[in-house]
Amino acid sequence: MKIKTFLSLATVAALVPLAGLAQEADLTPPPQDIGYIFTTFMFIVTGVLVFWMAAGFSMLEAGLVRSKNVTMQLMKNISLFSLAAILYYLVGYNLMYPGDGWTIPYVLGGFSPAVMEPVGLADTATDLTYASVASDFFFQLMFAAATASIVSGALAERIKLWPFLIFTIVLTGLIYPIQASWKWGGGFLGADDGFIATTFGQVFQDFAGSTVVHSVGGWAALAGALILGPRIGKYGKDGRVNPFPGSNLTLATLGTFILWMGWFGFNGGSQLYMDTASNVADISRILANTNAGAAGGAIAAMILTQLLYKKPDLTMVLNGALAGLVSITAEPLTPSLGSATLIGMIGGIIVVFAVPFLDKLRIDDVVGAIPVHLMAGIWGTLAVPLTNPSSTFLGQLTSVVIVGAFVFSVSAVVWLVLKAVMGLRVAPDDEVMGLDKAELGMEAYPEFANI
Amino acid sequence: MKYIIAAIKPFKLDEVKDALTDLGVRGLMVTEIKGFGAQSGHTEIYRGAEYAISFVPKVKLEIAAPDALADQIVEVLATTARTGKIGDGKIFVLDLEQATRVRTGETGEDAL
Numbered sequence: 001m002k003i004k005t006f007l008s009l010a011t012v013a014a015l016v017p018l019a020g021l022a023q024e025a026d027l028t029p030p031p032q033d034i035g036y037i038f039t040t041f042m043f044i045v046t047g048v049l050v051f052w053m054a055a056g057f058s059m060l061e062a063g064l065v066r067s068k069n070v071t072m073q074l075m076k077n078i079s080l081f082s083l084a085a086i087l088y089y090l091v092g093y094n095l096m097y098p099g100d101g102w103t104i105p106y107v108l109g110g111f112s113p114a115v116m117e118p119v120g121l122a123d124t125a126t127d128l129t130y131a132s133v134a135s136d137f138f139f140q141l142m143f144a145a146a147t148a149s150i151v152s153g154a155l156a157e158r159i160k161l162w163p164f165l166i167f168t169i170v171l172t173g174l175i176y177p178i179q180a181s182w183k184w185g186g187g188f189l190g191a192d193d194g195f196i197a198t199t200f201g202q203v204f205q206d207f208a209g210s211t212v213v214h215s216v217g218g219w220a221a222l223a224g225a226l227i228l229g230p231r232i233g234k235y236g237k238d239g240r241v242n243p244f245p246g247s248n249l250t251l252a253t254l255g256t257f258i259l260w261m262g263w264f265g266f267n268g269g270s271q272l273y274m275d276t277a278s279n280v281a282d283i284s285r286i287l288a289n290t291n292a293g294a295a296g297g298a299i300a301a302m303i304l305t306q307l308l309y310k311k312p313d314l315t316m317v318l319n320g321a322l323a324g325l326v327s328i329t330a331e332p333l334t335p336s337l338g339s340a341t342l343i344g345m346i347g348g349i350i351v352v353f354a355v356p357f358l359d360k361l362r363i364d365d366v367v368g369a370i371p372v373h374l375m376a377g378i379w380g381t382l383a384v385p386l387t388n389p390s391s392t393f394l395g396q397l398t399s400v401v402i403v404g405a406f407v408f409s410v411s412a413v414v415w416l417v418l419k420a421v422m423g424l425r426v427a428p429d430d431e432v433m434g435l436d437k438a439e440l441g442m443e444a445y446p447e448f449a450n451i
Numbered sequence: 452m453k454y455i456i457a458a459i460k461p462f463k464l465d466e467v468k469d470a471l472t473d474l475g476v477r478g479l480m481v482t483e484i485k486g487f488g489a490q491s492g493h494t495e496i497y498r499g500a501e502y503a504i505s506f507v508p509k510v511k512l513e514i515a516a517p518d519a520l521a522d523q524i525v526e527v528l529a530t531t532a533r534t535g536k537i538g539d540g541k542i543f544v545l546d547l548e549q550a551t552r553v554r555t556g557e558t559g560e561d562a563l
Contacts, residue, residue, distance in 0.1 A: 243497035309496040316498060356499030368498070 035275025036128040042274040042283075043135035049265025050142035054081045056258030057149035061156060062444070063252025064315065064367045066244055068434025069157045070444035076152045076161065080168045084145035087173035089114050092144055093137050096177035097185045106188040106195075109181045130273075139269055143180075143213050144172045146266070150217025153367035155224045157244075158231050158431050161439055163418040170414050171220055179403050180212050189399050200395035205388055208270035210330035210380035211400055216407050218374025221365065223411035228424050230364030232431050241359045244366075247445075249314055256318040260294050263325045267332045286332040289340035290325065293332070296344030297324020297351070297376075304352045316355065319368040320348030326373055327380035334387040343383050347376040378404075452547035452560060453521035455514040458486065459532040459540040464510050470531040471514070474523055478563065480513040490537050509540060515550055517560045 029037055058077040062070045084092075090113050094101065098109030116134040117124055130136070148168045155164065181187045188194040189204040197203040206212050236242055246252055267290045273279045301320025305313040324344030328335070335343060354371030363370070381400050384391045418424060425431070430438030437443060459467060464481065471479065485506035492505040516524050521544060528542050552562040 241500035243500045243502045245497055309499070311496070313496065313498060352499070359498075359500060 032128055035273075036126070036131060038274045039131040039272075040135045042271075043131050043139040043269060046265035046269025047135065047139035047142055049262050050139065050146065050269065051262075053142070053146055053259050053262030053266065054078075054149060056255045056260075056262055057146070057153065059251045059255030059258060060318070061153045061255070061367055063248040063250065063255060064153070064246035065156045066434070067247035067445050067448065068436055068443070070247060070436065071440050071442050072161065072435035073152070073156055074444070075440060076156075076164060077149060079161075079165055080148045080152055080172075081145045083165060083168050084148050084172040085141055087169055088141040088144045088177070089137075091173045092177040093140065095174070096140065096180045097136075098181060106186075106191060107182070108178065109185055109187075129275075143209060143266070144176050147176045147213050147217040147220075148172050150214065150369050150373045151221045151224060154221035154365045154369035155228055156366040157435065158425055159224070159228055160422075160424060160426055161435075163422055163424050166418060167220075167224070167411075167414055171411070175220065175407055175410055175414075176213075176216055179216060179406055180209075182403070183212050183399070189402070196395045196399055200392045200398070202390050202392045202395055204395055204399035205384045205391035206330050206381060206399070207332055207384075208267045208329045210326055210377040211403050214326045214329065214373040215377035215381070215400065215404065218370050218372075218377055219404050219407040220411040221369050222363070222374060223408050224415050224424075225363050225365055225370065227412065227415040227419060230362055231366075232428055234364050235359075235362050239360070241356075246315065252315065252318055256321055259322060260291075260325065263290055263294070263329075267329055271333070282333055288337060289332045289335055290328055292337050292340040293324040293328030293344030293347070294321045295324065296341035297321050297327065297348035300324075300345035300348030301352050304349055308352070315368070316352055319351045319355070319372050322372045323347035323351040323376035326376040327383065329377075330380040331384040331388050331391075336387075339387055343380065343386075346383075347379055350375050350379055452550060452563070453516050453518060454545040454547040455512075455516060455521065455524055455528070455542065456545070457512045457514075457528050457532070457540060457542040458484065458509045459512065459528070460534065460538065461508060461510045463532045463534075464512075467512070467528060467531045470527050471524065474527055475520065476514060476516065476524060478515065482511045482513075484509050484511045488538065488541065507538060515547055515563055517563060 054077065058074055061073045061077065065073050091111060093114035094112045095109040101110035101112075102108065103110060114133075114137050116137065117126065117132060126132075148171050151167070151171065152164065183190040183204055183206055186194075189196050191197065192203060194203065231244065234242055234244065264287050267286050268283050271279060271283045271286060274283060298317050298321035301323075302312045302317045305311070305316045324347045327343050327347030328340055332340070351368065351371045354375045355365075355368055358365055358370060365371070378400055381396050382393065384396055385393045415424065426435060426438060434443075461483070468479065485508055487506055492503055492507055494501050494503050496502075512528075514524060525542055525544060533539055549558065550560075550562040551558050
């Protein structure tokens with residue numbers, strides 16, 4: 001009883017200063033601030049969701065490599081993310097969003113580090129029609145990191161750590177932001193008076209980056225996989241393909257669900273505004289469609305592997321869900337739920353045929369990154385005109401080719417230079433022993449006996 | 452004395468053990484093994500690539516038995532472990548020269 005009285009007294013005492021303050025100052029934001037507040041808040045939340053995709057990629061890749069390479073895969077994922085964060089600050093952000101500061105108009109952005117607004121927006125005339133620069137930077141840097149994550153999975157189990165990280169620096173500091181500026185920075189693919197719009201009548205449409213993010217990671221991975229070569233023993237004589245089953249499908253499934261969740265931020269935040277009722281409604285459409293695309297991709301892959309191989313293949317279903325997500329990323333706003341499901345399903349079908357096709361070409365892609373991010377990314381980009389009249393098929397195709405040619409050729413040059421200067425592959429003995437022991441001296445599962 | 456070695460399907464182990472106990476068998480050694488027989492393993496598909504499972508998991512039973520019981524043990528093993536499908540396993544019977552119970556030093560059928 002005594003304690004109760006004391007507590008209620010303490011509560012009243014604690015509330016008194018607050019009540020006094022409320023009477024003195026009205027804390028309701030002025031109406032012109034509200035759009036800025038909501039949009040900034042949206043970038044912070046969706047940016048955190050896209051950040052979480054780094055965890056998804058880590059778990060997916062850790063689950064799909066063999067247990068002797070898990071530590072290395074985790075090491076690559078956390079270091080590539082951190083490098084991407086630094087590089088995007090140093091050069092990436094302003095290279096991608098030059099505003100009026102193009103070095104070559106519509107082609108090459110500006111070279112300067114990102115700068116946030118001052119603490120408390122002191123002494124600045126803030127543009128209240130958009131969001132804070134810091135929130136925009138935070139959101140956009142996550143996309144650069146996602147691009148690099150795509151590469152690490154494809155080249156797993158045989159590439160040395162340091163050449164891979166140097167490539168990550170070039171990818172997130174230069175390759176990704178330069179081509180992204182062409183579309184999202186208002187360059188020749190995305191500007192109303194740019195090359196694509198003046199040639200085909202409509203600008204290149206890529207809502208959240210089927211081409212700008214996913215195919216870029218895919219092209220860089222393809223160039224790397226071709227130059228690096230397959231893992232030892234993956235391809236036998238007379239076209240034999242030897243599967244190397246993943247170490248932990250529980251982690252791979254968790255990773256897929258994390259990516260699926262992160263994608264709501266990836267596509268939802270790409271609406272770029274949450275200041276009006278129509279924008280909030282559009283973000284809702286985007287989340288629902290994104291989910292539909294993933295579901296379509298997963299189910300299509302499951303049914304197709306059942307029909308083709310008599311048993312549904314979980315790793316293909318996981319890839320199928322991701323391919324559905326990549327497919328819907330180019331246009332998650334305009335499709336109906338039904339169209340979004342179908343667009344995702346075709347992505348899932350592409351994966352099931354593309355994985356063995358790459359094996360036939362002896363391109364060793366450990367986690368299926370090239371089918372998921374490159375091939376489904378191209379499909380999703382070309383599918384935009386099906387539901388969005390503000391795009392043209394030829395404009396989309398031309399943009400895919402331009403971005404692909406740029407990223408593939410520059411990536412190939414970087415990989416070849418790295419190969420010549422420091423070598424890309426670990427020694428054959430080390431590859432057989434596993435990169436965890438050979439390169440890091442640390443195993444992910446030290447208490448499991450491997451005979 | 453006879454030494455009976457049987458390779459059977461793992462899921463049949465409990466049923467076989469119960470049937471042998473009912474028959475009066477008082478000792479049994481069990482090992483998890485892998486091997487192949489007439490079917491030579493089978494194939495699985497992982498991400499579109501077919502691969503061979505050359506060695507199929509089986510359970511190996513080893514039973515030392517008095518001569519009088521040996522035929523019945525083989526009979527019970529064969530009927531209990533049978534599913535009628537490929538991969539039911541094999542039973543081998545060997546002559547057993549000597550047996551010793553470690554605790555007492557008893558030998559021959561007394562040791563079984």
